[in-house]
Amino acid sequence: MWTKRTDLALEAHEIWSESAQEQTELSGVMAQDKTVGGFNVTTVRILDENGAQELGKPMGTYITLELDAFLRREDGAFNAGAIALAEEISGLLNLQPYDTALVVGLGNSAITADAIGPVTAKHTMVTRHLVEKMPEKFGWARRVSVLESGVLGTTGMESAELIRAVTEKLRPDQVIVVDALASRRLARVCRTVQLADTGIVPGSGVGNSRAAINRETLGVPVTAIGVPTVVDAATLAADLAEQAGATWVDPEDFEQFGGDMIVTPKEIDSIVNDIAKFVGYALNLALHSGVTVEDITMFLS
Numbered sequence: 001m002w003t004k005r006t007d008l009a010l011e012a013h014e015i016w017s018e019s020a021q022e023q024t025e026l027s028g029v030m031a032q033d034k035t036v037g038g039f040n041v042t043t044v045r046i047l048d049e050n051g052a053q054e055l056g057k058p059m060g061t062y063i064t065l066e067l068d069a070f071l072r073r074e075d076g077a078f079n080a081g082a083i084a085l086a087e088e089i090s091g092l093l094n095l096q097p098y099d100t101a102l103v104v105g106l107g108n109s110a111i112t113a114d115a116i117g118p119v120t121a122k123h124t125m126v127t128r129h130l131v132e133k134m135p136e137k138f139g140w141a142r143r144v145s146v147l148e149s150g151v152l153g154t155t156g157m158e159s160a161e162l163i164r165a166v167t168e169k170l171r172p173d174q175v176i177v178v179d180a181l182a183s184r185r186l187a188r189v190c191r192t193v194q195l196a197d198t199g200i201v202p203g204s205g206v207g208n209s210r211a212a213i214n215r216e217t218l219g220v221p222v223t224a225i226g227v228p229t230v231v232d233a234a235t236l237a238a239d240l241a242e243q244a245g246a247t248w249v250d251p252e253d254f255e256q257f258g259g260d261m262i263v264t265p266k267e268i269d270s271i272v273n274d275i276a277k278f279v280g281y282a283l284n285l286a287l288h289s290g291v292t293v294e295d296i297t298m299f300l301s
Helices: 009-020 049-055 077-093 116-122 128-133 159-170 233-243 251-258 268-287 293-300
Strands: 029-036 039-046 060-066 101-106 144-150 174-183 192-196 222-232
Touching: 009 029, 009 039, 009 049, 009 060, 009 192, 029 049, 029 077, 039 049, 039 077, 060 077, 077 192, 077 222, 077 268, 077 293, 101 116, 101 159, 116 144, 116 174, 116 222, 116 268, 144 159, 159 174, 174 268, 222 233, 222 268, 268 293
Parallel strands: 101 144, 101 174, 174 222
Antiparallel strands: 029 039, 039 060, 060 192, 192 222
């Protein structure tokens, strides 16, 4: 049975609401909207197995931050947005002062729409070695390691296998994975960031699921940060038809039309670079208490 593809819990909740008809509330799911620093934030909490089954997502907390102000290049939007996203990341991580972290950039750096993870990794402050070797100068920093996992086709290893091996060696208190996602709507492609405390199944949104990366497989908490960079063609066609006023659509028609086609914006190169930097800076703010955007720029330069 064909279903609209999406990695976003917010959209899974929307799809359920659209099909629920007379029902107005989903048991086991709570959704809440708020504004942080001028950015809209939606939190979806899946509380039990019923909610997980209905939305097709594991139980946990999913936070979506909309990037409109940042993408409009409003004055101060980069700093304000990075701080807002950092607050949400910090809330999910709940790290103690001496906890350590491993940041993993998932995806294929040779494919632009899949490069959010690797590019974010390059904007992440690597501090583990500095804190251990020069504590008198870098004692203010958290011990953070960074890994670009690559993909099965270029490494011969599942990302989950590689991350598990590194995790067993370094024993971080938290693993943070960053990856590209799939959205159901063009309006959210490259315009939102999703956080989840449930880990991730890479490739699931485009029908190419790999091994799960979560607490069960790694033995430590896993927080996922994702940016939707693509939309499945069949899903896009179905949504556009509905927006145009179609009262009935045959899913089989759209599946046949879309096939394995994936759609991404034509400016994806510059968009990925901009958003990956934004996410990287937010991660740095969340991981290192007291640092500023200016401090991060100086450290990375």
